Amino acid sequence: MMSRFDDMENRELQVIKTVGEDGEEVTLKLLDIVTVNDFDYALLLPADENLEEEECEVILMRLKQDTSEYVFETIEDDEEFNLVSQAILEEEGYEDIEEE
Numbered sequence: 001m002m003s004r005f006d007d008m009e010n011r012e013l014q015v016i017k018t019v020g021e022d023g024e025e026v027t028l029k030l031l032d033i034v035t036v037n038d039f040d041y042a043l044l045l046p047a048d049e050n051l052e053e054e055e056c057e058v059i060l061m062r063l064k065q066d067t068s069e070y071v072f073e074t075i076e077d078d079e080e081f082n083l084v085s086q087a088i089l090e091e092e093g094y095e096d097i098e099e100e
Contacts, residue, residue: 013030013031013045014030015027015028015029015030015047016028016029016030016042016044016072018072027046027047028045028047029044029045029046029047030042030044031043031045031058033063034084034088034091036083036087036088037083040062040063040064041061041062041063041075041084042060042062042063043059043088044058044060044072046059060075060084060085060088062080
């Protein structure tokens with residue numbers, strides 16, 4: 001079965017710049033946005049071009065609209081993170097992703 005990630009090399013991912021927990025600027029690539037329980041979540045990849053695809057871990061963040069711009073928020077609640085992770089794994093196209 002084909003995964004949504006199979007065509008990653010063939011498409012241009014939107015580059016996102018945000019501020020990390022340490023206050024440093026972080027550059028990420030937006031892989032997808034999923035909606036779970038009426039909230040949007042972003043699946044992001046590190047923008048480090050030196051990383052091989054197998055080395056990339058998907059970063060999951062809550063996406064919140066703040067006036068005219070979107071803000072990425074860390075999911076602090078384990079229950080919310082597990083709920084969203086499970087919903088993504090059950091989503092068509094993501095079934096080939098291994099849970100760690």
